[in-house]
Amino acid sequence: MPEWPEMEHYRKQLARMILNMPIRQVIVNRPKSLNVTEENFRQAVLGAAIRRVERRAKQLIFVLDTDKYLLLHLMLGGILFYGPEGERPNRSTQIELSFGDNRLYFIGLRLGYLHLFDRSGLEKELSGLGPDPFDAALSPDRFRSMLHGKKGTLKTTLTDQKWLAGIGNCYSDEICFAAGLLPTRGPGSLNQQEGQRLYTAMHGVLHEALAAGGYMEMPLFNGDKLTGSYNDLCKVYDRPGEPCVRCGQPIVFDKVSSRKCFYCTNCQT
Numbered sequence: 001m002p003e004w005p006e007m008e009h010y011r012k013q014l015a016r017m018i019l020n021m022p023i024r025q026v027i028v029n030r031p032k033s034l035n036v037t038e039e040n041f042r043q044a045v046l047g048a049a050i051r052r053v054e055r056r057a058k059q060l061i062f063v064l065d066t067d068k069y070l071l072l073h074l075m076l077g078g079i080l081f082y083g084p085e086g087e088r089p090n091r092s093t094q095i096e097l098s099f100g101d102n103r104l105y106f107i108g109l110r111l112g113y114l115h116l117f118d119r120s121g122l123e124k125e126l127s128g129l130g131p132d133p134f135d136a137a138l139s140p141d142r143f144r145s146m147l148h149g150k151k152g153t154l155k156t157t158l159t160d161q162k163w164l165a166g167i168g169n170c171y172s173d174e175i176c177f178a179a180g181l182l183p184t185r186g187p188g189s190l191n192q193q194e195g196q197r198l199y200t201a202m203h204g205v206l207h208e209a210l211a212a213g214g215y216m217e218m219p220l221f222n223g224d225k226l227t228g229s230y231n232d233l234c235k236v237y238d239r240p241g242e243p244c245v246r247c248g249q250p251i252v253f254d255k256v257s258s259r260k261c262f263y264c265t266n267c268q269t
């Protein structure tokens with residue numbers, strides 16, 4: 001499932017491609033991906049332009065110039081593609097929005113959705129989320145005190161969207177590896193130095209992954225060489241049995257509270 005770097009990457013890319021152009025056509029192939037009737041969706045979106053693309057947690061918010069909002073959650077398997085009809089990917093689409101000659105294709109939106117909200121509806125929808133990893137108010141001190149009040153493991157903590165919003169299975173493992181901490185550790189067991197290491201690793205890994213275009217498998221547009229480059233840079237996630245980049249010992253695969261988890265038992269304590 002796309003996480004903070006993938007969605008922030010999409011946000012940055014889309015913000016230079018789709019803003020302030022009226023949406024000329026709306027195709028809905030899967031009405032279940034919406035929260036309103038197809039007709040209401042069409043009415044709200046046709047002719048409107050996207051003023052801004054924002055991100056909250058793993059979701060994108062398309063801010064329309066009509067004071068309506070489209071909230072996109074790709075969940076598992078969802079991807080985006082932008083381009084003219086001639087470059088349409090050979091995949092079934094659930095929704096398409098057309099801007100002039102180009103279209104934004106929503107693909108693999110089976111569990112994911114594109115929901116229409118007004119301001120108060122959107123705020124209500126997002127109200128349960130924890131702070132963003134780069135929230136200005138999330139100082140190292142506050143991060144450490146949040147760890148202290150938390151039960152469970154680092155794995156379940158980092159992926160708890162109510163605690164911290166935007167991190168999932170891949171980056172929780174990468175962050176723990178970068179911090180040299182086992183994802184099975186209890187958050188309250190971290191000393192001050194370890195808490196600081198986790199905070200620094202979180203920022204470092206997310207920034208590095210964003211700079212590399214995240215791990216999505218399909219380019220966002222034709223000629224896009226950046227999207228997905230982080231796939232080759234993952235050090236532990238989905239690399240069971242492969243030698244650890246630091247010490248050479250095989251990476252271990254484990255399940256922590258039914259979540260897939262990968263780590264090095266030698267480099268992480």
Ligand SMILES: [Zn+2]
Pocket residue numbers: 244245246247248249264265266267268
């Ligand atoms: Zn190692």
